Structures are given as C-alpha cells and as structure tokens.
Amino acid sequence: MQRFDYAIVGSGPTGLAAAFELSSRRPDARILLMDKAAVSSGGLRNDCKMNFTFPIGFPVEYWPRELADGYLERVVSFLMPDLMLRKKIGEYRRRAEKIGVELLEIRQSHLGTDGGLRLIARLVDDLRSRGIEIALEETALDIDAAASVLTTDVREIEYGSVLVAPGRNGFDFLRKLMDRIGVPFSDNSIDVGLRIETREERYPIVQDYYDPKFLFPERVRTFCTNSRSAHVVRERYETSGGSHYYSVNGHAWSTDRPANGLVNFAVLRSVEFTEPLASGQDFAEMLGLQAMLVGGGKPIMQRVGDFRLGKRSTRNGFVGDLYDFEPTLKDCTPGDVSMVMPAKFLRSIWKALKQLDTIVPGVLHPSTIMYYPEIKLYANKPRFLDERSFLALPGIHLAGDGAGTSRGITAAWASGLRAADGMLGGEFPS
Ligand SMILES: Cc1cc2nc3c(=O)[nH]c(=O)nc-3n(C[C@H](O)[C@H](O)[C@H](O)COP(=O)(O)OP(=O)(O)OC[C@H]3O[C@@H](n4cnc5c(N)ncnc54)[C@H](O)[C@@H]3O)c2cc1C
Secondary structure: OEEEEEEEEOOOHHHHHHHHHHHHHOOOOOEEEEEOOOOOOOOOOOOOEEEOOOOOOOOOOOOOHHHHHHHHHHHHHHHOOOOOOOOOOHHHHHHHHHOOOEEEOOOEEEOHHHHHHHHHHHHHHHHHHOOOEEEEOOOEEEEEOOOOEEEEOOOEEEEEEEEEOOOHHHHHHHHHHHHHHOOOEEEOEEEEEEEEEEEHHHOHHHHOOOOOEEEEOOOEEEEEEEOOOEEEEEEEEEOOOOOEEEEEEEEEOOOOOOOOOEEEEEEEEEEEOOOOOOEHHHHHHHHHHHHHHHOOOOOEEEEHHHHHHOOOOOOOOOOEOOEOOOOOOOOOEEOOHHHOOOHHHHHHHHHHHHHHHHHOOOOOOOOOEEEEEEEEEOOOEEOOOEHHHOEEEOOEEEOOHHHOOOOOHHHHHHHHHHHHHHHOOOOOOO
C-alpha cells in the first residue's frame, strides 16, 4: 500500500490551497492531490470571478471577520489578483438605500472561464514541479478512519492526515462518508432562486461594477453576475435516490472572446429549515425533480412579459417583437416558473426584482428571461472536533463548499489554508 504524509481529495481551490501550503512548509513531505475529474470542476474553471472582501463567500458561523481578513490577506498575496475598479456606483447605492436595499462594495477580479482554465493548468504544473503527486480521474470512495486508509477506485492509500474537499458536486459523497465514519452533521439550509438573463443595456450597472452584490430584505441577494461574453448553463446533480436534476448557473469568457451583449445573474433566497425537516439536500432534490417533471427533463425558462400576464412561455412565442434576444441556454423548456417554485421563494424574489428594477430601471423589461431552478447546496455542516482547523476526526479534515466552510473561490482557498495550518500541527498565523 502506498503511504502519503498528506492526502487531499478534491483539486478545487480548497485542495489546491492546502497542497501549496503543505508543500511550502513541508517540502520533504509526500503529498497526494486527487480529483475524480480531469480538471477541477468548480468555480475556478467556471467564470472564475473572485471576491476579496468579507463576508462574500464566508459563512459567518465559521469565519469571524478578523480571522477571515487575516486569511484573505494570505489568499491575495498568493493569487495576486488583478482587481477591477468600481466606477459610478454612488447613484445606485443611494437609490438602493432609499428602499431598504444594500449594495455591497467588493474587491473583485475576473478571469473568465478560459482564464480560469489557464490558471488551473499553471497551478497544477507548479504543484507537479514541487514533487506533489496529482492523481486526476481518480475517485475517493471511502475512508477507514481507524486504520488511516483512503480507498479510491484504483488503490488503497495510507495517510498521515487527509483533507476531504469535494465541493458542492461531492455533497452527497461527503454526506454518506460522514454517516459511515461517524461525523455528526446538520444539513438544514439551502439557497433557491432564479437566474436572470437580459441585455446588458438593461442592466448597465455591470459596466461599472462587474458582479454587483445587492442585499434585499427577506434574505434575498444577487449572486454570480456575468457579462460581456456571458452564458447561462446547466449543471447536472445526482440525487441520493439515483435520479438526476439540473440546476442552472452562469459563466462568462474573458475579454479575449467577443461580447454577446447579454448579462446574467442569480437572485437567490436563503432558507434555514427547522424541525421536522432534517435535510436541505432532500428538499433541494425534490424541487429539482419537480422542475424536471414540469420541464420535461430540462430546466424552465419564462419571459418576464409572460410572467406578468400570468401565462406560461411557449416555444413559438419565445422570440419576436419585444422578446428581442435568444436565450443562451438552449436546452431549456419555456414554461411557467410559478408552477414549480414554492410561493415563499417566488414572492420574496419577485419583490426583490421589482426593487432592483427601481435601482437599475429596465432590468424587468418584458424580454428578460427567468430560468429556474438555481439551487445552491452549501451547508453540510459537520460537527468539528477542532473547528479552527476543520478537523472532524483525528487525522481527517473536511473543508470547502462541500463541508459548508465556504461559498466561493476565495473563502474555499482560505478554508484550504486553515485546514493545512491544522494538518501542519496547528501552527496558525497570529
Ligand atoms: C458552475 C459554477 C460556477 C461558479 N462560479 C464561481 C465564481 O465565479 N466565483 C466564485 O467565487 N465561486 C464560484 N463558484 C463557487 C466555487 O466554485 C466554489 O465556492 C469553490 O470552487 C469551492 O471550492 P472547493 O474546493 O470546496 O470545491 P470545488 O471547487 O467544487 O472542487 C471540488 C473538487 O472535488 C472533486 N471531487 C468531488 N468528489 C470527489 C471524489 N469522491 N473523489 C475525488 N474528487 C472528488 C470535484 O471533481 C471537484 O473538482 C462556482 C461554482 C460553480 C459550480
């Protein structure tokens, strides 16, 4: 059996950060970084916009501001982002404040999907040159905590300590793993919402602020805005029962690619369930499957003009006259989001959209498309033995989006650093 001092499952930002930190501070150590995909599958390769301001991406229950700011400094000094300038946003902020909405000021960078892929290739090459074993297309299956053995689909590995950072895509894997190895966890919150697509001229704020973060009442917010060369995409999620559903998402290419004049962003509402509902993931799966049922196996899209009239969108009526642009996500069914989205989510999101239309007039043009569902699963919250290093059992650290310690690239990177600090014996920076 092969032995590694440190084994890392998942080559997203959490795993990459940990690998760099471990190899910098223990150059003699044997380190394995494994991913079931050929290229890390999270946000580094999808749009790759990074937010460098607390609390964006940082679940505050794990990240007091001071701690997060300290780690963010380390993230910035490693990634050295090219920060974008925010320009004329004072007017938007004033309009927002008047109606009880907050516009956050965030330090951001944007590489685009092509730029993200180049960054991943550079980081992986750098890790290889440090002697780290990178095992792509290898899937972690199980951990024997007592024997310190990690089983994959190709081998068994003995580890000194292991970091499991499988991202949102590995949410179900992590849940089952925690059940098997006896890590208690809660999974009681989710974000559900719509992805909005419109012409850039109807949401011109993006020319001054790439990913504007509006916070509305009732825990609604804008999230993940993409523009210039922006596309709506769908992600496939397996359910615990063996079926699948799609959640929509968005990305944009870098400025190297031609602009398509469109912008997309999510409007999400967060919900925390209380008794008797135990699992946010189960609830999300039901919503996803219901959308699949009504959409004939695809997500649903509806023009705002149809929604306002209380009628479904149809394939024949989807383009023409006021409906003056084609949807970028083709594999989607014109329909009626109010058939499938729970009223509590829809009411607060529609209210937020009307407020947004007061701040940035035009965003609710009849042609604007609402795609459903956009679902974010973040909150597999393990009960940690040592929260400071995300240690769940002796020798086993769980971190990143899959373990609910992050909700974005920079917080995931910070989570990887925090886990690595613990793996190195708890030498935390002051
Ligand atoms: C489409 C998309 C676009 C996004 N865009 C942005 C953005 O622009 N900006 C931003 O800040 N955030 C974005 N995010 C969120 C961001 O990707 C995450 O916050 C971040 O990547 C989380 O990092 P992570 O390391 O925890 O997980 P991930 O980046 O998801 O990486 C986890 C890795 O683990 C691997 N894995 C899973 N299970 C196993 C297993 N059993 N064995 C081996 N490997 C496994 C996966 O293949 C994956 O590569 C986006 C997410 C998605 C899905």
